[in-house]
């Protein structure tokens with residue numbers, strides 16, 4: 410994925426994010442925010458057994474956090490808790506600059522370059538930190 | 550002004566985050582290095598030349614601070630680690646012993662967290678009440694609004710001289726007059742004020758003042774607590790230890806030192822204090838009047854250039870300090886900061902620690918440009934050029 414493609418995916422997901430919505434009944438709520446409290450996102454998760462049946466979000470955040478939330482939602486809906494954790498792990502590998510499974514991450518690979526700038530990594534990781542916490546809570 | 554004094558400004562960088570902390574001139578860095586290199590002894594400890602020199606330099610810094618804020622007595626100047634610690638000492642060491650349940654403290658919604666959270670805890674612990682002075686349409690504090698907020702239980706007004714988001718200058722002298730007529734104490738958070746304009750605590754008649762060295766060309770980890778002597782005498786030390794006691798034969802017979810040493814337990818940030826003294830000498834040389842005048846010129850220049858830009862929403866068009874806060878239409882503040890960072894321009898994005906301002910201003914996050922005397926009109930030109938091109942901002946923000 411080249412720089413321009415990455416940018417397009419990020420902008421598309423920022424301007425038209427997936428499932429930016431108010432919470433519905435039967436959804437678990439989880440808040441995720443970064444240290445300086447600028448990015449602030451609420452995730453709402455609907456479980457079917459151990460499957461992430463639906464995820465919606467609301468909140469205020471930068472382009473990287475919002476788009477990352479959107480992409481994560483697209484890629485995680487329908488996954489089992491364990492599979493989702495695998496995915497999250499690969500995402501962290503990517504943003505840490507380690508080897509990672511490109512195939513598994515799909516369009517989320519668009520953060521490979523962005524996450525090397527300043528603390529943009531924190532922004533990209535933000536929604537994943539939130540959902541990871543929710544999943545670990547669920548399968549505890 | 551004086552750009553050559555700042556090693557960093559020789560690099561290709563534009564620093565507009567002076568509200569967070571200022572750059573350090575070489576003379577301050579050299580002064581601290583000189584201490585560490587040539588006389589790194591402790592204060593008030595040894596009867597040898599090195600230690601004697603430390604005491605001289607340390608106490609000279611105190612005198613420089615006293616003179617800088619026009620305090621009457623040297624004992625009224627206590628060195629702390631910064632505004633935050635000073636405010637905590639004032640709240641927990643003085644007011645915690647004085648206030649009673651249902652006494653009221655007046656603050657505003659644009660205060661920094663450091664002037665809110667200590668009071669909140671006191672409210673939780675002692676049942677005092679925290680009330681807010683309503684802000685006017687420019688987010689200013691007016692005497693009329695204060696008068697309306699006063700009750701028979703109001704005991705303290707604790708506010709910033711200049712706020713770190715709006716940059717408005719509060720009418721402190723009039724506030725003190727009104728407060729004292731009603732037996733109310735005034736605590737002044739001077740973090741954003743003392744670095745930018747001449748200050749005279751006697752003329753203002755404030756009861757307490759807190760400020761930090763690092764926002765005024767000094768080092769981090771040093772600040773000042775000023776209090777009127779008769780009040781400071783009653784400020785209970787929160788931190789106890791070496792250097793602040795005369796004798797301690799047994800628990801019931803501890804005799805504490807005089808002011809200000811009593812409030813400076815433990816080994817202080819000696820290099821920092823000495824460096825701070827040098828920073829004050831440096832600022833005096835430029836002249837605080839000149840600094841203030843120049844910052845206002847810079848501000849006006851920036852505002853005039855931003856106003857025609859339709860996609861820029863300036864939060865504080867009216868304001869008499871070097872703080873300009875704005876948003877770019879439909880672009881998150883942090884993304885604006887990242888965009889500018891690509892061109893080596895440092896600005897701050899976020900809520901600037903004034904979290905409860907949201908209820909007043911209605912926006913959560915902003916971009917803040919905070920100016921200091923070493924900024925230039927050319928730097929502002931560069932900033933405005935980058936902000937003029939909306940498509941470029943959107944294209945390059947990631």
Ligand SMILES: Cc1ncc(COP(=O)(O)O)c(C=O)c1O
Nearest residue numbers: 631632633661663709713740761
């Ligand atoms: C208005 C105001 N008060 C207090 C502080 C806290 O200062 P410090 O972090 O140096 O203790 C700041 C710093 O940003 C400030 O702007």
